Amino acid sequence: MSSSCCSPDGHCSTGTATATAVGVSTTYAVSGMTCGHCRDTLTKAIGGLDGVTGVAVDLEAGRVTVTGTREPDDALIAEVVDEAGYELTGRV
Numbered sequence: 001m002s003s004s005c006c007s008p009d010g011h012c013s014t015g016t017a018t019a020t021a022v023g024v025s026t027t028y029a030v031s032g033m034t035c036g037h038c039r040d041t042l043t044k045a046i047g048g049l050d051g052v053t054g055v056a057v058d059l060e061a062g063r064v065t066v067t068g069t070r071e072p073d074d075a076l077i078a079e080v081v082d083e084a085g086y087e088l089t090g091r092v
Contacts, residue, residue: 027064029090029091049068053069
């Protein structure tokens, strides 16, 4: 009898915990974020960059934490944030 990692209802499990963002984390101050749409926009834009493994947006603090496999390119992050309509004002 062969064992499958997927259940009949389509849910898959390898028996390991869900992967979380691992690597180098850098937090940036970003102005102009006010709502869930802002969070979603930045998460998608920054998350699409090569090497980025996680993006956490804190609207109240005006901060975005980027986790990646290597040290982030601040100029590239600033460019993506700017293109999305926000302003990266520096590292926190």
